[in-house]
Amino acid sequence: MIWKKPKIEYIGDIAVIKAPFNNINEEEVTKLANEILEKNKFIKSVFLAATPVIGELKVRDYRYLAGENRSETIYKEHNCMFKVDIKKVFITPRLSYEHLRIAKLVNEGERIINMFAGAGLFSIIIAKKSKPKIVHSIDINPDAYKYMVENIEINKVKDIVFPYLGDAKEVIEKKLLNSSDRILMPLPDKALEYVRYAISAIEKIGYIHLYLHVSAKKDEFLNKAEELTKKELEKYNIEYKIINSKEVRPVGPRLYQVVVDVYIEKN
Numbered sequence: 001m002i003w004k005k006p007k008i009e010y011i012g013d014i015a016v017i018k019a020p021f022n023n024i025n026e027e028e029v030t031k032l033a034n035e036i037l038e039k040n041k042f043i044k045s046v047f048l049a050a051t052p053v054i055g056e057l058k059v060r061d062y063r064y065l066a067g068e069n070r071s072e073t074i075y076k077e078h079n080c081m082f083k084v085d086i087k088k089v090f091i092t093p094r095l096s097y098e099h100l101r102i103a104k105l106v107n108e109g110e111r112i113i114n115m116f117a118g119a120g121l122f123s124i125i126i127a128k129k130s131k132p133k134i135v136h137s138i139d140i141n142p143d144a145y146k147y148m149v150e151n152i153e154i155n156k157v158k159d160i161v162f163p164y165l166g167d168a169k170e171v172i173e174k175k176l177l178n179s180s181d182r183i184l185m186p187l188p189d190k191a192l193e194y195v196r197y198a199i200s201a202i203e204k205i206g207y208i209h210l211y212l213h214v215s216a217k218k219d220e221f222l223n224k225a226e227e228l229t230k231k232e233l234e235k236y237n238i239e240y241k242i243i244n245s246k247e248v249r250p251v252g253p254r255l256y257q258v259v260v261d262v263y264i265e266k267n
């Protein structure tokens with residue numbers, strides 16, 4: 001098999017080498033790790049992404065390659081700071097554009113729920129860049145929750161962002177029914193299944209942002225994402241309008257992450 005040059009992702013002072021999992025050239029990867037350390041004085045550790053992002057918690061295995069054997073770092077995005085351990089919580093700079101796009105859609109005084117918040121990136125960036133009244137920020141991963149709590153402190157948004165540890169559907173059913181104006185669902189595995197809880201959390205009218213993984217040809221994946229969303233929304237007693245759908249990032253061969261922005265009115 002031909003050795004394809006791997007991609008490199010920078011998260012704070014950690015570099016992550018992403019090579020095809022079934023075609024790792026050990027010698028080349030070690031050489032590359034050392035080159036990264038030599039050329040980038042701000043990079044202190046290099047890891048190899050050893051698996052895709054897997055499981056409910058959306059974390060992956062990493063293999064230490066060079067520099068300090070440390071997986072915790074401070075990642076900066078849109079003038080906010082996020083403490084994360086790349087081995088314990090989901091984190092990618094590839095959502096950076098999307099974090100800001102959503103923040104710019106938020107109107108003053110909005111009440112927001114981030115159902116799958118990870119280390120709090122959407123929630124904190126919204127709190128810093130827009131003027132929401134409150135952002136309820138939920139994650140089921142205890143490590144993500146721990147970092148989210150710390151990141152809320154670090155970014156001084158304690159009076160706006162409220163962290164919850166638990167399953168988003170249970171948190172909504174127990175505490176947040178009919179409470180909010182905008183719901184973020186940045187977990188493609190569960191977005192469609194959890195739409196009913198997102199709807200139940202909207203007070204009367206509001207917006208839902210669904211993140212989906214869609215397998216289709218390049219010119220068909222947006223249509224497919226909208227069709228899947230409509231099929232789910234048709235089940236509920238609501239009026240709705242899909243106001244936008246767009247590619248977030250390619251995630252595999254003929255596999256795309258898509259965001260669908262929906263306006264809904266409850267009857």
Ligand SMILES: C[S@@+](CC[C@H](N)C(=O)[O-])C[C@H]1O[C@@H](n2cnc3c(N)ncnc32)[C@H](O)[C@@H]1O
Binds near residue numbers: 090122
């Ligand atoms: C793709 S990551 C979120 C990324 C994050 N929003 C960001 O911008 O970096 C999805 C998150 O959903 C969490 N999760 C999975 N199932 C959940 C559930 N039922 N309720 C709440 N959180 C859940 C995972 O622990 C993970 O942190």
